[in-house]
Amino acid sequence: MSEKIEKRLDEICDFISENHMYTKAYINEHRGKYPVYSATIGQPFGYIETYDFENIDVLVVVNYGGSGNTYIIHDQRFSIGRNICGLSIKEEYKDMLSLEYIKMVATPILINRAKGEKQKNLNQKMVKETVINIPILEGGIFDINIQVSLSETYNNIENQKKVLLGKVEMLKNTRIEINDQEDIQFENVKITKLFTPKGGSMKYSKKWCKEHEGNYAIYSGSTADIFAYVDQVQYNGDYLTWVIDGLAGYIMKLSGKFDITCHRGILIPTEDCKNIDLDYVKRVIEPVFRKRIRGRIGINGKNKYTALKPTHIQKYDDTIPIPIKPDGTYDLAKQKELAKQYTILEQIKDNICKKVFELTSITVEA
Structure with a gap:
């Protein structure tokens, strides 16, 4: 050395x-x-x-x-x-x-x-x-040869990291297809046939929330944290919500009594949304939403600022595959079965991404 x-x-x-x-x-x-x-x-x-x-x-x-x-x-x-x-x-x-x-x-x-x-x-x-x-x-x-050698090694590693991180982003946004099964028939159904996309309320500022503290959770653009607890509530039940801006397009299922800020959207079930399993829909709809995001992407494919407004969802009018019975009605049991399979596949994807991030966090000691 x-x-x-x-x-x-x-x-x-x-x-x-x-x-x-x-x-x-x-x-x-x-x-x-x-x-x-x-x-x-x-x-x-x-x-x-x-x-x-x-x-x-x-x-x-x-x-x-x-x-x-x-x-x-x-x-x-x-x-x-x-x-x-x-x-x-x-x-x-x-x-x-x-x-x-x-x-x-x-x-x-x-x-x-x-x-x-x-x-x-x-x-x-x-x-x-x-x-x-x-x-x-x-x-x-000063040893210029060692400097050049170390910097070349470092640049090669950094280039490989970029390639790996780019593949991770592709993997995260990949729409997993498990509908190639002979015993299941699918119908491609418009998202807007099953749900009406709606944005959250603009009134939930930090000041407003502090003045109306309570027991009901308000969710915003974060995919993990609760924004505040207030004394009023708009929604009660099981719903799919998505991030409108920031890390746009990611889906979160919410249950019970809650509300959302203008940085999160909610999918309101229509009259046609019967015998639909939200856990299954969450799995097939998130890659579609992530494909439609607009805005800036950060270095190495990381999110910087992206957006997906309710109007964008209505404009694109994308479809998702729904299992159907021989009579053409939605097959709820098959949806639940596929949802479990999706969960396993998503866990595999998450583990792969985690391993890649661990690998790309390795630094070269000079």
């Missing part, structure tokens, strides 16, 4: 501070062909007619929001915008240090140093003072 030496980032890199001049308004007024980079990972904030830097590779560190995250700029001509800072290897170390290696070892340290809850901050002084380990040869010279 190669020896290592500790170095502060400002000892080995020149520091480029953010430029507050590059606002959205400025960029709109000075449009051109040269990119301006900001806190969006790897993507220019906009393009202007001038540039500040030429022919240098820069490691960008996000200072606000996704603080600590990094990416490298290789453009010939560009500028540095707001909420980030840049690091370029000092001239005397250019043949001895790898920017990819610095990115690899510095990023997890920078992310851990960021302060705050949702919108984390990492001031530029903290970036300068961040200490990393660098492999050295005898005599204390």
